[in-house]
Amino acid sequence: METLLLNKDDVSENVRMPELIPAVEDAFAAYETGDAQMPAKSYIDLPQYNGDFRSMPAYLDAGDWDAAGIKWVNVHPDNPDDFDLPTVMGTMVYSDPENAYPLAIMDGTELTMQRTGAAAAVATDYLAVEDASSFGVVGAGVQSYTQLEAIAAVRDVEEVVVSDVDDEAVQRYVDHFADRFDVRAGSISEAGHCDVLSTVTPVRDPIVSPEDVGERTHVNAMGADAEGKHELADDLLLDAKLVIDDHAQTTHSGEINVPYGEGVLADEDIYGEVGELVTGQKDGRTPEDGVTVFDSTGLAIQDVAAAHVAYEHAREHGNGYDFDLLGV
Incomplete structure (x- = not known):
């Protein structure tokens, strides 16, 4: 048996939103119904290097398919200046749940x-209005691009407004x-x-108020x-219909972690989890709803679902590089 190696271009080519979005939706459903295992994200702090490592393992059974894997990811803010490397880098190991064989190693x-x-x-x-046609994004870094690509797959986006303190980053996005x-x-x-807003900044002092x-x-x-880290003002969170991806992660390191830790925001202020x-256990947007907020920390089940899509399509299209990792 051979293991498939997928670089960044291979992953990009084989993970398309029309297939990825329903796979991630399946992952949320599996997690909610107990058909997934996702141990807590673990951290290795490296203050001597101003960085950390994070390990994110998961298994999910989506009914028609099941998958397992682990992502090893870092955050080293000094990398761009000191080593000409990205701040965040990830490696995904995608395994066959039945026999544990490493099916693929791919750019995470x-x-x-x-x-x-x-x-x-x-x-x-x-959660967005059905006729949403405008999209705003605060933060013009790498994450902002896939936000628009993905939102445009579920809503008919016509107008886009981008905001960032870096004028050059804004211009690159516009172009x-x-x-x-x-x-x-x-x-x-x-x-x-705009009808839909995504915030993708690393700030620790809120920059989006209820008036914004x-x-x-x-x-x-x-x-x-x-x-x-904290992008949205407490009043905005408290007044909104607030949906999270996972209680343990969001209260520890998500958008709500600061007001939750300070006792400003409590469990009764959280409407529910996206799963x-x-x-169908809880309603999405209703006619009575005003502002809605989704607090996303990023779950390992999402990585496994995405790796499943990448692997299946790469095999279908003959992409990547096969190598004999285990010699069996």
Whole structure:
């Protein structure tokens, strides 16, 4: 047997939103119904290198298919300046659940970007107004691109507003999508008054207030992935219909971690988990809803679902490089 090696381009080519979004939705459903195992994300802190490692294992049974894997990912903020390397890099090991054979080793960085967008799309599909046609994004880094790609797969996006303190990053974003959308630079408030807003920044002091969003805006809070990170004002979170991906992770390192830890926001302020919407246990958007918020920390089940899509399509298309990892 051979193991398939997939680099960034291979992953990008074989993980497409039309297939990825339903796979991630299946993963949320499996987790909610108890058909998934996902131990808590573990951290190795390396203060001497201003960085950390995170391990994210999971198994899920989606009915028609099951999958297992683990992502090994880092966050080293000094990498771009000191080593000309990305701040975040990931490696995904995708295994056969039946016999544990390593079916593939693939780039986890591209995989993470794609599945993060897909998770936002799942939540958006349940929580945004049906006729949403405008999308705003705060933060023009790498994650912002797949946010638009994914949201446009579930809503008919026409207008896009991007906001960032880095004018060059904003211009790159505008140029990238100019031939597909009516996209322009704008303030946080202009982005926030779109029908759907995604925030993808690393800030620790909230930058989006209740006044910065529209009366029926759906917000995907995607930036917080560690303790202390916090993009949305507490009042905005408290006034919104708040949906999370996983209670343990969001209270530890998601958008709500700061107000939850301070006792400002409690369990009764959380409407539910996205898996409850997917499985029909709780309603998504209703006519009475105003602002809705999805707090996404990124779950290992999403990585496994994305790896499943990447592997199956790569085999179908003959992409990647086969090598004899185990010699069996």
